[in-house]
Amino acid sequence: MGELYVSSTSHDMSTPRAQESTSRKAMTRAVVGVTLGNMVEWFDFALYSSLAGIIGKTFFHNGNPTTQLLAIYATFAAGFLIRPLGSLVFGPIGDKYGRRMALSLSISLMAVATFAIALIPSYASIGVCAPIVLILMRLLQGLSTGGEYGGSCTFIAEHAPDKRRSFLTSWLEFGNISGFLLGGAVVTLFTLVLGEATMADWGWRVPFAVGGLLGMIALYLRLSLEETPVFQQMQENEAAQKASPGAKTGLFALLLNEWPQLLKCMGLVTVFNVTYYIILGYIPGYLENVLGYSNSFSLSLGMTATLFMLVLIPVSGLLADRIGRKVMIITGCALLIVLTIPCFMLLHSQSLPLLLAAVLTLTLAQLFFEGAMPATLTSLFGSRVRFSALAISYNIAVSLFGGTAPLINTWLINATGNQMIPAWYLIVGAVVGLISILFVQDSTGKPLPQ
Template identity: 60%
Template sequence: MKEITLDASTAEEVKDHRGPATPDRTLTRAVTGVTLGNMVEWFDFAIYSSMSTLLAKVFFPTSNSYNELIAIYAAFAAGFLIRPLGGLLFGPIGDKYGRRTALVASISLMATATLAIALIPSYHSIGLAAPILLVVMRMLQGLSTGGEYGGSCIFIAEHSPDKRRTFFTSWLEFGNIAGFLVGGVIVNLISSLLGAETMLAWGWRVPFVIAGLMGIVALFIRLRVDETPVFRQMQANKSHQPARPPFWKLVASEWPQLLRSAGLVATFNINYYIVLGYLPSYLVSFLGRSEQFSATLSMTATLALLLFIPLFGMLGDRIGRKRMLVTGCLMMLFCVLPIFWAIQTQGLAAIILGMAVLILAMLFFEGTIPATLTSMFGATVRYSCFAISYNVSVSALGGTAPLINTWLIKETGLTIIPALYLMGGALLGLLALWGLRDRTGQPMPS
């Protein structure tokens, strides 16, 4: 890869990560390019959530609907299990060759795999090869995502001014939620236009085509965005620095922050995948609510989350990111058991109120977690450390949450399992926050 060099004026602007190195137009383009790419991931997640029963019949048809659901959740989880490998692949690329280089590679792989899913024949056409191909494409998507989210957070954070870093990085979460929301809307719209029979025959492919095309658009935007000022400064200083220890020794030296990051990521993703990804199907499968009610509740909650994320990003810049995260953890820890008791025993109003409280608790994470995680690591290993800690944690405790919770409820008969899962995540988050330095409004580590 060709090294990037700076002229004297540009180097002066970025030397302490605080100068006006990123013009407003460049910052806007950076936010737009990486946000749209992340939308593809969450658009895809919305597709799986909205069409899980349908996709199970296409790829894993059995006489038992529970086994079908477990199979499609397992295929979904396969994409998460390979994420750490994606972090190991794209992290060093981002630290050595550039943040933009890694992000261009990751979105290219994501768009290709997503479009390929739309072309896979059904189980009835090619038998066992169909679910195998689905799992392979899900694993390629997971490999791509291993470098996508962390790289996107870093790309925006390194373009952002210190005093507004939380706000600008919160737009990444805005894009993620928007992708989830738009995905659900498009699936419902296509389903209503085509009908159940056509959706089962071929209509399920259309959302995957749309997601793949979104990825191609994001690719072209990213190709037009400049590399971050921080990475350009790293390249400019490279020839003047003394010999450094091997790269992996530098990563290993960050182990306390790696553990903290993994803990926060686990809390963040457990909240997301349980509240938005699993709770709607939980209401249908275990509490007997209608699919229409569940879908409407999920859509409303997602829209509320979407509207308030930038506001909570601004709030994080004002009162401190650590204080926001502690508040979110405490809300989950002390409110979730009463909420689940109420939604199981007190009817419709309790479900709506309980979901509102859970969404409020999530907002303290959604608005602040990207800036928090990017400010935990030094610039030379930031991409790798973020990608490794994030993806290991998501693979173990985030994306597998629907599968684990469904299995635990089936084995134990305890429908309170999701509440206990959320409480465990909150405790883990509080432990990770213990001793964490709050860098709100300050430069990221060099």
């Protein structure tokens, strides 16, 4: 990560302060400090995905495995449904008091809630209070992540030089996938060391405690970061405006003026997150629970696809800066629309080479979003509402179509018996994303809007 920055001039607000070259050290600190916080979010997602069966048996009193699975997916989805409220809390803080302050507050809440899950007694110990407390902690996690991704994108993008913005913001996605892999690896390690019986008894709690500690490390790093030059200049401009007479424009009035951009952002986030939660989060469980493959085989295939993506994310960021972010996103949407049905048909083949080809093809389509999407989303909004607008639109889309994907797909497959439901879900998301990107002006290599 030490080579992330190449000297360039940033023109974010067409002011001397924003045009100053960001030092290599400050840029690296910004990327690492912000990325680690997002790692915690995806670390937590991996824990829920890997330990869904154990958590269901621990907190939900029902002998039906499908009902328990639906219950834990519903608990997981609850954290996403409250995200828009979190964006309404942390977004205005980020736009008024600073990007760094909002990100520090959000990771603090995430760390406390994640660590608390490790301490919740089981249903056998405290009865119905167990799932209630679990849901409350999940809601706190969702509240905290309401400001996490939008703020992280904003923070890195406002530090980054124009010509390198796609590459530098792609490290945020690298951190997300690293967190997902780390979470799965931690669960696997403790399962091997403790054994499945001990893991089901109490060992599952240890990874959540680790997640809480990672959150505190991220908080320490964030508190040492410098505020973005764009926000610093914005504060100076607002101080000058307060000194002069004239009408003041409130944050929510500014947000109302951004409604076309909010809709475009929601459409792009829909395809971005549907691919994340279906391809990385849902397909391993789909292979096991729906198609009948073994747990170890399903997890191994999912891990292979995730490693494939992790290695190529920086390449995707470099490519986006070179050929244009809009071209990358259009290509990814087109690949999903054309290839998703054939890939899901190959998942039924029982042939390892064909299964691997299918999963890697879907992962490749997703890679076209990884390097291009973060910088595209931040370029949609002006600096005075960037944190709030991105956080609100991002989290509404994630709540409706991303984090709820495992629950919706599990329910639809059980209700209809149609095993191709996830494929159609991906295609619909890709169509929404394609329509949205066609209305977005490509801003690759250009300054962020004021």
